[in-house]
Amino acid sequence: MSVLQVALPDWLAVISTRLWVAAGIVLLGIILGYLTMLMGRRLLHRLGIDDAVEGTAVERAAGEYGTSTVGLITKLAGYFVIVLSVFIAGTFTNIQFADLFLRAAAVFLPQLATALLILVVGIIIGDKIEVLVSERLRGIKLPEIGVIPATARYSVLFVATLIALGQIGVATNALIVLLGAYALALIVFTAIATQELLASGAVGVYLLLTEPYSIGDEVAVAGQQGIVQEIDLFVTRIDTDGEEHIVPNRTVLRDGIVRIQ
Amino acid sequence: MGSFDDVLADIMADIDSVFLFSPNGAFYERFADTDNVVVVAGENTVEAETFVELPIEFTNIKDRIRFGIEGAMDNDLVEEGNTIACFGSIFADDADSAVRVRVSEDLRSGLYDLFTNSRADPNVIRDVFDVALELGRKGQKGSPVGALFVVGDAGKVMNKSRPLSYNPFEKSHVHVGDPIVNVMLKEFSRLDGAFVISDSGKIVSAYRYLEPSAEGIDIPKGLGARHMAGGAITRDTNATAIVLSESDGLVRAFKGGELILELDPEEH
Numbered sequence: 268m269s270v271l272q273v274a275l276p277d278w279l280a281v282i283s284t285r286l287w288v289a290a291g292i293v294l295l296g297i298i299l300g301y302l303t304m305l306m307g308r309r310l311l312h313r314l315g316i317d318d319a320v321e322g323t324a325v326e327r328a329a330g331e332y333g334t335s336t337v338g339l340i341t342k343l344a345g346y347f348v349i350v351l352s353v354f355i356a357g358t359f360t361n362i363q364f365a366d367l368f369l370r371a372a373a374v375f376l377p378q379l380a381t382a383l384l385i386l387v388v389g390i391i392i393g394d395k396i397e398v399l400v401s402e403r404l405r406g407i408k409l410p411e412i413g414v415i416p417a418t419a420r421y422s423v424l425f426v427a428t429l430i431a432l433g434q435i436g437v438a439t440n441a442l443i444v445l446l447g448a449y450a451l452a453l454i455v456f457t458a459i460a461t462q463e464l465l466a467s468g469a470v471g472v473y474l475l476l477t478e479p480y481s482i483g484d485e486v487a488v489a490g491q492q493g494i495v496q497e498i499d500l501f502v503t504r505i506d507t508d509g510e511e512h513i514v515p516n517r518t519v520l521r522d523g524i525v526r527i528q
Numbered sequence: 529m530g531s532f533d534d535v536l537a538d539i540m541a542d543i544d545s546v547f548l549f550s551p552n553g554a555f556y557e558r559f560a561d562t563d564n565v566v567v568v569a570g571e572n573t574v575e576a577e578t579f580v581e582l583p584i585e586f587t588n589i590k591d592r593i594r595f596g597i598e599g600a601m602d603n604d605l606v607e608e609g610n611t612i613a614c615f616g617s618i619f620a621d622d623a624d625s626a627v628r629v630r631v632s633e634d635l636r637s638g639l640y641d642l643f644t645n646s647r648a649d650p651n652v653i654r655d656v657f658d659v660a661l662e663l664g665r666k667g668q669k670g671s672p673v674g675a676l677f678v679v680g681d682a683g684k685v686m687n688k689s690r691p692l693s694y695n696p697f698e699k700s701h702v703h704v705g706d707p708i709v710n711v712m713l714k715e716f717s718r719l720d721g722a723f724v725i726s727d728s729g730k731i732v733s734a735y736r737y738l739e740p741s742a743e744g745i746d747i748p749k750g751l752g753a754r755h756m757a758g759g760a761i762t763r764d765t766n767a768t769a770i771v772l773s774e775s776d777g778l779v780r781a782f783k784g785g786e787l788i789l790e791l792d793p794e795e796h
Contacts, residue, residue, distance in 0.1 A: 494683035
């Protein structure tokens with residue numbers, strides 16, 4: 268030990284050994300962080316993450332800032348390692364206030380990193396689900412159908428945000444209760460306001476799938492006789508000598524329909 | 529130079545209103561102080577107050593002007609006897625031509641009517657035109673193909689026709705404008721018969737043999753049975769027929785038994 272101390276030049280001794288150890292740890296942390304970025308990138312590429320997030324909003328937003336989702340996540344991990352090394356180094360120094368601050372941060376920062384990761388993953392999953400659902404619904408020709416994928420996406424986002432907020436210790440109970448109340452009110456009012464439409468829509472689905480009568484057939488519904496011009500989700504249009512009767516689909520199922528051969 | 533200016537001044541004398549065809553922003557600004565400016569374009573990019581929407585870019589300049597004027601007449605922007613100046617572009621993208629037109633009922637060819645006042649939705653008619661033009665451009669495996677689309681009043685059309693074969697669109701809910709439709713229609717156009725399309729754009733049937741009474745139908749000589757059937761069905765019903773000719777490759781539209789519009793797919 269004494270040999271080592273002799274070998275050290277004078278100017279090194281000015282700074283305490285603890286600080287040198289701390290600096291070494293930070294340096295090691297930076298190298299490890301950089302390695303984490305490289306390895307993480309390779310791992311995520313191997314897992315096919317970059318293909319999976321292709322075209323999502325996160326990827327587009329990341330692309331605008333000259334990076335990608337994979338780059339974003341690996342950078343987050345790399346910085347986390349570096350910051351962690353700074354904390355460990357901090358415990359080796361004797362500076363009192365830094366120690367105190369770092370102790371508090373050491374608890375909080377990993378939580379923040381986890382929260383951010385959860386948020387990013389949530390946004391990506393939300394985007395993916397929106398794309399998947401809208402692809403499934405492509406065959407259905409309804410302009411309003413666009414609401415369903417968006418709802419699915421925002422539900423995932425909402426859950427991800429709740430989990431992320433829970434991670435950093437924000438009380439989320441009030442948010443959940445509020446949303447529950449909104450959802451309940453919305454469902455109740457929508458059900459009351461649109462019960463006619465819902466009933467017609469349900470019958471409309473049946474009519475469109477099974478087509479008991481089709482465009483061009485001569486039919487009689489609810490006392491109206493004529494040629495079927497159009498069947499959509501909610502109504503059936505029946506043409507009689509220049510008069511067009513628009514019959515709600517629920518009437519069709521309730522009263523029955525007569526096909527005239 | 530003097531005579532040039534004189535001629536131009538003569539053409540542009542006593543103008544009641546100005547029609548701008550697909551103007552760019554700067555060109556439109558130059559008419560900011562002028563009264564009675566009507567913009568005719570595919571989209572109202574200059575946010576003009578008086579605007580007539582072009583459903584398709586007519587390459588025929590006569591059709592384009594006629595459509596604009598008919599649209600303006602229907603919306604009471606101009607009236608018979610007015611003289612209007614039209615500025616548009618024929619070769620370049622900038623305005624490069626000025627045309628003087630006197631508004632009269634003779635100009636009415638039903639072109640505007642065809643798109644906006646048909647039974648079927650205007651978007652549906654435009655989509656069918658797009659499909660027919662695309663089919664005319666590419667053909668079926670390189671060889672020219674003919675097709676007959678009957679749009680609107682599908683119930684009556686179905687009643688005045690009979691199936692030639694099994695209907696491939698039975699129990700399907702395909703609409704013109706869906707991405708897959710172009711491929712499907714291209715395949716099905718190989719077989720004879722008409723496509724029937726409903727008011728809202730649903731493809732009701734293919735392979736229909738139309739049975740209208742063709743008595744008294746006057747279509748240009750040289751056109752075949754497909755055009756005759758298409759023209760005749762529009763007189764018997766409120767439908768619009770859009771026909772792609774196999775022999776000369778033109779797309780023609782019939783309404784009320786009359787030929788309204790003729791388009792060359794190669795130019796669109």
